[in-house]
Amino acid sequence: MPELPEVETIARGLRETILGRQIIRIELGKTDFIDDAAALEQNLPGRRIEMVERYGKFLLLRLSISENGGSTSSLPGDGQTALLVHLGMTGHLAPTPVEKPRGKHAHVCLLLDDGRELRYTDARRFGRIAYLTEAPLAAELKKFGADPLEIRREEFAFLIRKRRARIKAMLLDQSVLRGIGNIYADESLWKARIHPACIGEKLSHRQAAQLRIALQDILRKAIKLRGSSISDFLDADGEPGEYQRRHRAYGREGEECFRCKTPIRRGIVGGRSSYFCPNCQRSPRKFKALPLPKKLRGRMRA
DNA sequence: CTCGATCCCTGGACGC
DNA sequence: TGCGTCCAGGGATCGA
Numbered sequence: 441m442p443e444l445p446e447v448e449t450i451a452r453g454l455r456e457t458i459l460g461r462q463i464i465r466i467e468l469g470k471t472d473f474i475d476d477a478a479a480l481e482q483n484l485p486g487r488r489i490e491m492v493e494r495y496g497k498f499l500l501l502r503l504s505i506s507e508n509g510g511s512t513s514s515l516p517g518d519g520q521t522a523l524l525v526h527l528g529m530t531g532h533l534a535p536t537p538v539e540k541p542r543g544k545h546a547h548v549c550l551l552l553d554d555g556r557e558l559r560y561t562d563a564r565r566f567g568r569i570a571y572l573t574e575a576p577l578a579a580e581l582k583k584f585g586a587d588p589l590e591i592r593r594e595e596f597a598f599l600i601r602k603r604r605a606r607i608k609a610m611l612l613d614q615s616v617l618r619g620i621g622n623i624y625a626d627e628s629l630w631k632a633r634i635h636p637a638c639i640g641e642k643l644s645h646r647q648a649a650q651l652r653i654a655l656q657d658i659l660r661k662a663i664k665l666r667g668s669s670i671s672d673f674l675d676a677d678g679e680p681g682e683y684q685r686r687h688r689a690y691g692r693e694g695e696e697c698f699r700c701k702t703p704i705r706r707g708i709v710g711g712r713s714s715y716f717c718p719n720c721q722r723s724p725r726k727f728k729a730l731p732l733p734k735k736l737r738g739r740m741r742a
Numbered sequence: 743c744t745c746g747a748t749c750c751c752t753g754g755a756c757g758c
Numbered sequence: 759t760g761c762g763t764c765c766a767g768g769g770a771t772c773g774a
Contacts, residue, residue, distance in 0.1 A: 441767065472750090497768080529767050530752080545752090564751045566768060605744060614769085622767070711746070712767075 442527040443497060444588065444619030445662035449681060450533060451494040454501075457535050462488045462553040469547035473528070473562065475570035483521065483571055484550065496584050496618025499525040499533065520574040528566030534559060584618040588655055591617070597648035600640045607643065607651070608636035609710035620655070623690045624662065626715045628655040630689035635721040636714040637707070661686065689715040694732055705729040 442450070463484045471477035484503075491502035501523040525533055535556045542549065548560035548569060560569065572580060586595065599616055600607065610616050611625040620628075629636050631654035634647055643651070667681030688697075692704040692715055702719035707729040718729060 526768085528751095528769090562751095563753070564767085566751065568769085603743085609744085612768085713765090 441529055441621055441623060442531065442667070443621035443624050444494070444659055445624070445665075446667035446681065447497050447499060447527065447619070448494050448663050449667045450527070451492050451499055454492045454499070454533070454535075458489050458552065458558060459492065460488060460490070461556075461558075462486070463550045463558075464553055465551040467549045467551075469545075469549075470565065471547070473565040473567055473569065474548070475568070479571045480523075480548070480569070484523070487521070494619075495581060496587070496614055497526060497621065499527070501525065520577075522572055522577050524568070524570045524572055524577070524580065525560065526568040528562060528564065528568065530564045531560065531562040531567035584614050585616040586618065588617045588619055589659055591652070593649055593652060596652040597645055600643060600648045600651070601645075603640045605640055606636065606709055607634060607638045607640050608712070608714055610640050611655075612710055612712065619659075622712050622714075623687070624655070624658060626690045627658050627688060630716060630721065631658060633720050633722075635723045635727070636709040636716055637724050637727040639724065689717065691715065703732065705732065 463486065466481055466484050468474075468477055468481065474480060488504040489501050490504050491500075493500040493502065503521045503523060525531070527533065535552065536559045538551070538555065538557050542559065543561060545563045546559045546561045547565070550558040552558055560567070570580070586599070591599075600610060603610060605613075608625055608629065611620045611628070612622065626636065628651060632647065632651040634643065634651055662681075665681055665686070684691075689704055693706040694703050696702070697704055697717040697720060700717065700719045702717055704715055705718045706713055706715050707727065708714065716729075723729070
């Protein structure tokens with residue numbers, strides 16, 4: 441579940457390791473998660489990776505003009521191209537020694553000019569890869585909302601308070617804010633003491649301000665700790681993150697709230713499992729939490 | 743506009 | 759031990 445902090449961690453790792461490298465050859469496995477696999481095969485060989493950026497949950501590998509043959513034209517607008525990579529749930533992107541076995545889920549392998557292979561592996565293939573020229577890239581990026589780390593207080597409050605959707609659904613909506621997923625949505629709502637099922641329109645300016653601060657604080661701390669390793673997230677060096685130890689709500693059903701010791705509960709909001717403290721985060725009238733599973737009850741003392 | 747349902751996909755957890 | 763079932767989740771899409 442790479443979200444903003446995990447993708448940022450990967451981007452920083454890749455910047456250290458693959459910047460300036462030229463792609464020599466490409467080999468593909470399954471391609472059903474690639475926008476246009478033929479475009480990758482035709483256009484990647486010969487290009488250099490000039491920049492690595494994070495855009496929401498996407499990695500953006502900015503590429504140079506092709507240096508040897510290929511189908512590079514000198515047409516204006518064809519120079520600025522990029523590889524857009526979404527890691528989905530289980531995607532990994534890391535430079536790997538070629539002698540290391542690929543494993544059955546390595547679906548994109550880019551041989552680099554230093555002899556290593558930049559591999560994209562993704563067991564579930566919920567990710568996405570696209571080779572894009574300038575105009576399509578710009579069109580793609582336009583679909584996404586503000587960067588949660590950069591958005592200003594006024595704009596955040598405006599966005600949140602103008603809609604009737606549930607706050608959790610809004611946080612997850614990439615066209616509103618880019619980069620937030622289930623973990624950091626729940627964590628920031630817990631910190632701001634706002635129930636995930638609250639309607640955006642009904643939040644006060646003060647609540648909106650608190651939520652923005654909580655969100656930014658949590659994202660920054662998570663980046664410092666190199667992300668959360670839930671399931672199988674690993675950074676570009678193959679190292680797990682540390683932030684999962686700091687989770688206060690996500691995945692803690694039945695465990696004590698860190699503030700008030702009330703057992704954390706779970707409910708479905710926006711079609712996703714949502715974890716919250718039923719005491720600190722006041723629920724809207726109609727909302728119903730899922731019953732606490734028996735196996736999780738009364739586990740508070742040992 | 744917002745909602746829920748459904749699909750995609752596989753591995754891990756769980757129940758019997 | 760082994761098998762079946764459910765669930766996780768981001769995003770697209772569709773109908774209500």
